Amino acid sequence: xxxxxxxxxxxxxxxxxxxxxxxxxxxxxxxxxxxxxxxxxxxxxxxxxxxxxxxxxxxxxxxxxxxxxxxxxxxxxxxxxxxxxxxxxxxxxxxxxxxxxxxxxxxxxxxxxxxxxxxxxxxxxxxxxxxxxxxxxxxxxxxxxxxxxxxxxxxxxxxxxxxxxxxxxxxxxxxxxxxxxxxxxxxxxxxxxxxxxxxxxxxxxxxxxxxxxxxxxxxxxxxxxxxxxxxxxxxxxxxxxxxxxxxxxxxxxxxxxxxxxxxxxxxxxxxxxxxxxxxxxxxxxxxxxxxxxxxxxxxxxxxxxxxxxxxxxxxxxxxxxxxxxxxxxxxxxxxxxxxxxxxxxxxxxxxxxxxxxxxxxxxxxxxxxxxxxxxxxxxxxxxxxxxxxxxxxxxxxxxxxxxxxxxxxxxxxxxxxxxxxxxxxxxxxxxxxxxxxxxxxxxxxxxxxxxxxxxxxxxxxxxxxxxxxxxxxxxxxxxxxxxxxxxxxxxxxxxxxxxxxxxxxxxxxxxxxxxxxxxxxxxxxxxxxxxxxxxxxxxxxxxxxxxxxxxxxxxxxxxxxxxxxxxxxxxxxxxxxxxxxxxxxxxxxxxxxxxxxxxxxxxxxxxxxxxxxxxxxxxxxxxxxxxxxxxxxxxxxxxxxxxxxxxxxxxxxxxxxxxxxxxxxxxxxxxxxxxxxxxxxxxxxxxxxxxxxxxxxxxxxxxxxxxxxxxxxxxxxxxx
DNA sequence: AGCACGCCGACT
DNA sequence: GTCGGCGTGCTC
Numbered sequence: 143x144x145x146x147x148x149x150x151x152x153x154x155x156x157x158x159x160x161x162x163x164x165x166x167x168x169x170x171x172x173x174x175x176x177x178x179x180x181x182x183x184x185x186x187x188x189x190x191x192x193x194x195x196x197x198x199x200x201x202x203x204x205x206x207x208x209x210x211x212x213x214x215x216x217x218x219x220x221x222x223x224x225x226x227x228x229x230x231x232x233x234x235x236x237x238x239x240x241x242x243x244x245x246x247x248x249x250x251x252x253x254x255x256x257x258x259x260x261x262x263x264x265x266x267x268x269x270x271x272x273x274x275x276x277x278x279x280x281x282x283x284x285x286x287x288x289x290x291x292x293x294x295x296x297x298x299x300x301x302x303x304x305x306x307x308x309x310x311x312x313x314x315x316x317x318x319x320x321x322x323x324x325x326x327x328x329x330x331x332x333x334x335x336x337x338x339x340x341x342x343x344x345x346x347x348x349x350x351x352x353x354x355x356x357x358x359x360x361x362x363x364x365x366x367x368x369x370x371x372x373x374x375x376x377x378x379x380x381x382x383x384x385x386x387x388x389x390x391x392x393x394x395x396x397x398x399x400x401x402x403x404x405x406x407x408x409x410x411x412x413x414x415x416x417x418x419x420x421x422x423x424x425x426x427x428x429x430x431x432x433x434x435x436x437x438x439x440x441x442x443x444x445x446x447x448x449x450x451x452x453x454x455x456x457x458x459x460x461x462x463x464x465x466x467x468x469x470x471x472x473x474x475x476x477x478x479x480x481x482x483x484x485x486x487x488x489x490x491x492x493x494x495x496x497x498x499x500x501x502x503x504x505x506x507x508x509x510x511x512x513x514x515x516x517x518x519x520x521x522x523x524x525x526x527x528x529x530x531x532x533x534x535x536x537x538x539x540x541x542x543x544x545x546x547x548x549x550x551x552x553x554x555x556x557x558x559x560x561x562x563x564x565x566x567x568x569x570x571x572x573x574x575x576x577x578x579x580x581x582x583x584x585x586x587x588x589x590x591x592x593x594x595x596x597x598x599x600x601x602x603x604x605x606x607x608x609x610x611x612x613x614x615x616x617x618x619x620x621x622x623x624x625x626x627x628x629x630x631x632x633x634x635x636x637x638x639x640x641x642x643x644x645x646x647x648x649x650x651x652x653x654x655x656x657x658x659x660x661x662x663x664x665x666x667x668x669x670x671x672x673x674x675x676x677x678x679x680x681x682x683x684x685x686x687x688x689x690x691x692x693x694x695x696x697x698x699x700x701x702x703x704x705x706x707x708x709x710x711x712x713x714x715x716x717x718x719x720x721x722x723x724x725x726x727x728x729x730x731x732x733x734x735x736x737x738x739x740x741x742x743x744x745x746x747x748x749x750x751x752x753x754x755x756x757x758x759x760x761x762x763x764x765x766x767x768x769x770x771x772x773x774x775x776x777x778x779x780x781x782x783x784x785x786x787x788x789x790x791x792x793x794x795x796x797x798x799x800x801x802x803x804x805x806x807x808x809x810x811x812x813x814x815x816x817x818x819x820x821x822x823x824x825x826x827x828x829x830x831x832x833x834x835x836x837x838x839x840x841x842x843x844x845x846x847x848x849x850x851x852x853x854x855x856x857x858x859x860x861x862x
Numbered sequence: 863a864g865c866a867c868g869c870c871g872a873c874t
Numbered sequence: 875g876t877c878g879g880c881g882t883g884c885t886c
Contacts, residue, residue: 150886154863160886181865181885200886236863866884873877 145197146170150178152187153236157224159190163197168206173217175209175241186241188212190231209242210425210442219479220440223472228833229465237465238440240421253280254297257307261300267292271300280309316419317429320401322371327364327400336507337368343483343505344372344448351474353454353495354487356509357518358718362487363393365509366450367400369485374401374430378447378482382433383473385458385679386410391657392682397433408434408441436461436469439476446480449473453679454486454495455711489718490711493704493760496753519689519720519727521745523736535632536624541690541730542636548688549640549669553725555688557629557672558716560696562598562646564590564628565621575612577619589648590627629692630672637670645673678716684723689716694733694741706756710740710749717744801826801835 148170149159162178164170174189179201186207212220216238224234256275261268270290275281287294300306329337336354343350356362366382373380384393386409394404406420406429423429427444434441436459451459451470459469470486477484486495486504498504524538531538537545537557545555565588568577577586579597586595588606596603609616621628630644643663649656663671666685671677697709713731721727733741743752794803804823826832 152863152885154885156885158886162886178886183864183885185863185885864885867882869881870879871877872879873875 144194147193147195147197147200148176148189148203149191149193150176150187150203151190151235152178152180152185152232153239154185154232155230156232157230159231160187161195161197161200162203163200164192165202168203170203170206171211173211173213175207175212175239177204177207179204186239188217188235188239190217207241209240210422212238212442213444215479216442219476222475222479223465223467225833226475227465227467228836233465237437238442240418242418242422252283253309254283254286254301254306255280255309257304261303261305265296267296268300271296272305275306283308316416316423317406317431318403320374320397320403320405320431322374322401324402325400327367329364329368330361330511332509332511333361333365336365336509339505339507340366340369340483340485341372344369344376346483349477349481349483351477351484351486351498351504352507353491353499353504354485354507354509355491356487356489357511358489358715359722360489360509360511362489362509363396363452364400366452366485366487367397369448369483370431370450371401373448376447378445379424379427379429379443380431380448380450381438381441381443381446381473382431382450382452383436383438383459383469384433384452385456386435390681391661393433397431401431405431405433408432408438410435410437439469439472443480446476446482448482449477449484451484451486452488454488455490455492456679457708490714490749492711493707493753493757497757517721517726518747519717519729521717521729521731521747523741523745524730524732525736526732526734536629536692537632537636537690538732541692541732544688544728544730545633545637545670545690549637551687552685553688554663554666554668554683554686555670555690556677556683556686556716556719557633557670557690557692558674558677559624559626559629559672559692560674560712561623561625561693562589562648562674563587563596563625564631565623565625567622568595569620569622570610570612570615571618571620572615573610573613573618575610577611587625588621591650592648624692626672626674633670633672640669641667642670642672643668645671645676647674647676649676675712675716677719678712682722683719686719686723687721687725687727689720689727689729691716691729691731691733694731694744695735695738698735698738698740706740706759710743710752710756713740713744714749797824798835798838 146164148162148164150162151159160178160180162176170176170189170192172189172192175186176189177184178187179185184204186209220234220238221231223229223237224231227234254275256272256278261272264272267290270292271286274286274290281289283294283297287297290296297306301308336356340352340354343352354362354366356365370380370382382405394407398404406424408420412420420429420432421441424432425442425444432438432441432443451473454470461467461469470492474484474486476482488495495504499506524540526538529538529540536559541557545557548555567585568588569575577595578584579586579599579602584597584599586602586604587598588594589596590606593606594603595606606619610618624632626644626646630642633640633642643659645656645659649659660681662668664681664683664685671683671686691713694709694713697705697712699705717729717731719727720729731741731744735741736745739752739755743749797803802825804825824836826835
């Protein structure tokens with residue numbers, strides 16, 4: 143006897159869907175979320191396929207869960223991701239499936255309003271509440287208490303006495319409907335033309351990918367907002383992807399200025415009931431625009447009509463644990479599957495996107511100038527071979543004079559050094575002991591504010607010792623080299639009456655305080671900002687007219703094949719912070735190698751030439767974009783680290799046909815969250831077969847298979 | 863992700 | 875002896 147069988151994919155690290163018999167009378171369709179027995183428990187999964195067959199010895203589907211059905215397009219997308227990243231299908235599903243928690247209580251929103259009678263006993267606190275409530279409108283309990291400046295207890299007391307009455311409120315809408323016609327911003331001719339190109343792309347039969355390139359301050363956001371408006375007019379949904387850090391109040395305000403309301407936002411901080419409601423509302427096409435971090439790519443959009451990837455070159459789009467993926471590239475794939483145009487926006491596009499433009503896969507839309515006639519900052523090198531800096535100082539006389547000048551005019555200066563902490567290396571003066579990380583043999587960085595030594599590689603932290611741990615000498619530790627904290631010390635010595643602030647990712651007080659301080663900087667409450675990468679992105683400081691780069695050469699000598707590109711992008715972004723307000727900006731770049739291609743391109747502003755040359759250099763080195771590159775990340779428990787490492791190295795020595803291992807020959811081990819990791823770079827000749835090659839390769843070494851994770855690092859070729 | 867199973871060292 | 879630590883493997 144045949145029966146209906148459902149192949150159910152369970153959101154665990156399982157690569158195949160499991161088969162369950164469908165009981166008579168239970169309506170089950172492909173894409174449905176169902177509850178099934180697994181081992182000795184019940185789990186949720188998604189019906190990946192339906193078929194007829196002998197289901198007698200199979201376990202049965204328990205129930206259909208009330209959750210949005212996963213569309214065929216969504217399932218195809220998740221299948222593709224699993225194949226492409228070599229991750230188990232179930233792991234891919236886990237990224238795109240949110241099961242409503244049946245235990246979660248709907249939090250009733252209780253409103254209160256004035257009922258009539260005056261309180262029997264009047265107190266000052268009650269008086270304040272009465273004054274606020276006088277207008278008779280309904281307010282949330284907490285809002286009323288807050289507006290009156292009293293605690294909730296006072297309001298509760300008045301409710302008990304019958305002075306205030308409670309009203310049950312409808313749930314707050316998850317997101318408000320943006321209005322495409324709300325506020326038209328005046329666009330420049332260049333912006334208008336670019337916006338028209340994007341809008342025209344929305345009507346094409348085969349949705350294209352467009353690279354929107356425009357210097358910092360050229361108004362890219364306003365340009366792609368026009369495409370967002372078009373999608374809304376067509377009744378379709380838009381996803382705006384951004385690096386987590388860029389989901390700022392500033393961006394949301396700009397969106398609100400154009401569309402009347404803020405967009406729905408999705409990131410790791412959106413949790414609980416809010417997350418569930420947003421998820422279902424997106425699946426029901428009730429939310430038209432989502433601005434989100436990379437995880438927003440896996441939401442079940444009912445009718446996705448446009449994807450924007452803001453700051454497409456950002457490395458934050460790479461997910462480096464679990465399923466390894468690059469959200470920008472996956473966005474291109476999702477756009478292809480949904481037939482939605484994808485706009486990649488950046489002031490400094492990645493090499494792979496440039497190559498895709500060159501090869502005709504992506505279209506190039508360029509915004510040549512800054513908006514409102516503002517000019518790009520003037521950039522000058524300070525040649526450290528010619529200009530002496532006093533011992534123990536890091537700011538050159540030229541830069542010091544420029545800062546002095548700038549702050550004297552009431553403008554702001556940014557001192558950029560991409561190195562957290564006080565000093566990158568600590569030595570003992572007596573015995574020359576170097577403080578190294580016990581786990582991964584990198585130097586421990588002194589953090590003076592926190593009074594500790596920190597490993598920036600694995601996160602190991604120890605108290606800064608008073609006496610040398612090696613020879614016992616007291617007060618013998620010498621900090622070597624500068625970090626931002628040390629620069630802050632120097633700045634406050636040089637400019638004692640100026641207000642300085644240090645910004646780095648280990649900013650005390652977390653994101654909340656960081657946001658507040660960024661706003662304070664924009665409002666002019668500081669004169670000198672000392673910061674790492676963090677300040678290079680996303681924030682607009684209208685009063686900032688000088689950017690000093692303290693050591694432009696950091697990163698240029700590392701072994702990373704993308705070091706030059708990354709450094710160039712970072713320096714271009716950070717120098718672009720200058721002169722975004724009324725007054726023109728300038729940048730001074732301290733360097734030991736003013737003739738290095740990265741520095742020369744930065745000074746001359748000739749990005750095109752730099753990228754051409756960089757592409758050629760890579761081609762000669764056999765690196766992408768002209769091959770397919772994968773980065774094998776292998777992780778193992780401590781006990782097996784040595785053996786796993788040895789086996790992986792044996793694989794490296796004997797790659798299958800078509801695969802080239804670029805190295806390193808001896809991959810260094812790093813301890814991250816209790817597991818040893820190392821990375822290998824692998825390239826294949828052919829365009830499509832990388833996954834097949836790697837799977838067969840790993841299969842030859844079963845011992846490390848379970849511990850091996852493979853991420854595809856760069857791939858400019860295979861999507862279209 | 864859970865959970866069982868099996869292998870090792872330290873105890874009521 | 876056996877309790878419990880973790881590392882490994884399985885779940886239709």
